[in-house]
Amino acid sequence: MSDTGAKAGPEPSERTVIGITFGNSNSSIAYLVDDKAEVIANEDGDRQIPTILSYVDGEEYYGQQAKNFLVRNSENTVAYFRDFLGKEFKSIDPTHNHASAHPQESGETVSFTVKDKAGEEEAASTLSISEVATRYLRRLVGSASEYLGKKVTSAVITVPTNFNDKQKAALVAAAAAADLEVLQLISEPIAAALAYDARPEAKVQDKVIVVADLGGTRSDVAIVASRGGMYTVLATVHDYEFAGVALDKVLMDHFAKEFLKKNSGAKDPRENARSLAKLRLESESTKRALSLGTNASFSVESLSDGVDFASTINRLRYETIARAVFEGINRLVESAVKKAGLDVLDVDEVILSGGTSHTPRIASNLSNIFPQSTRILAPSTEVTALNPSEAEARGAALQASLIQDYEAEDIEQSTHAAVTTVPHVANAIGVISVNEAGEEVFVPIVPPETAVPARRTVHVSAPNGGDVLVKVVEGNTHIKVTQPEPKTKENGDSKAAKVEDADDSDEEDSDFSEDEEEEEKREKVWKIGSTLAEAGVKGVKKGGKVEVSITVNSDLSVIVTAREVGGKGGVRGTLTS
């Protein structure tokens, strides 16, 4: 961040800070009021503000107003540009820009040509991607300043986990040109996790979180270990196929086909740019309505050849035709868990964030791959879930308020670890205890993926007292699979029938995930690994307790201390990594 060469920011005491999410599809602004992060509505009343600029007769429109211009002013409307920041033309994917201003090569970077001045004779301007981002951020900050009644000076902005240094520098520079100091860039999944953990009812405990950030043009999944309030990103996957626009496309095809069926002789609305834009906008709003209700309408005036079209669709039908996308999202999440070297049984929480996460079927499909004990934090599965479109902006606002009093240089120093992968222990470290059945079992003290340095303490009961031997060992989990008792099936070929239906999914209602079959039982069990240390605590009282402390240093060396609770002395030993 320091390599931007930007002018020094405001004094900490003069800052007014906000949190910003700056997406390819939508952006949001949030601020902190009475310790609670709130997402701000812009002048149009929108909290999800389309990341779009449009120019008409020299006037600049942004957000939803600009989005509406995609129908009749598409060539002067710039959309889906965030991911192009800091990139060379040859490495961008312009797929989503075919129905708006086209990105073009401009030296090392990308630009757009639009008529942004009034008057027929005015030549079009070529705007660099940085200039587009600056203009857009200026509008966002303007809306926030207007709402707050004072000039916003600084922000924490969220970025995807795969944003490289060049992209980050380009974003910081674009913000600086909009007179906005970037206090910090934080990764999107961490922002979502922060928003959840900052709630008063949240218990900050060690856990493994999956953050599925499902947006319009991309789906990003991150596996995050939260240990002692510190977040470590264990693995990430990024996908550009199974996201919101793919769901729009499913509905666009559905309604276009229906339109053609009902209006024989009419032109396919997908073959004309203006009709296609209308089809796309209305399909997206129908899709959003289907997240709330079980039925939604679709209605477009003069869809094609001057013919109006109105229809309805129910949720079940939508879920059937969109099945491939939903299944893709499930596979994506599973692959991220696998990439982190974990099992679904290791996951404590799944945070669904991003606009597409409002879709009830996505949340319920995900709950099918995780055990019941895993919390699926989405509006349709958990009443207390945060609005998935707002979680990241709130997290960014919380972080902004937390660090606003620091000098710029100190921020970089003090918060670095929160956003990058930090060293962590691979295996758990714990002690061996004996269960009621007399078997040796592993009791974890330092969970796996704990960021180091870390210190944990437990009390181990010593019911018989005397000389107690504490064995400190590594532990790792394995998944114990118990097959169900074989059952005779009443209808042996029901599976085969289902597979056939899948080919004709357009017509059939789906029941793809509600299989009532008894499943094999999978449980996570600890396996005792290699012994790290043995400590003998002498003369423990009957029914007493032994306190075992384990400290893992940054170089992964381990210090173990063991002593009787309330007793004197103790044993201490250091092990090198």
Ligand code: ATP
């Ligand atoms: P990206 O950068 O991936 O393009 P983003 O982070 O800019 O996305 P989001 O607002 O998170 O944008 O997601 C936008 C997507 O969410 C759009 O496809 C939009 O249609 C979809 N969406 C918004 N609200 C809902 C809803 N209630 N139900 C279903 N989908 C929704």
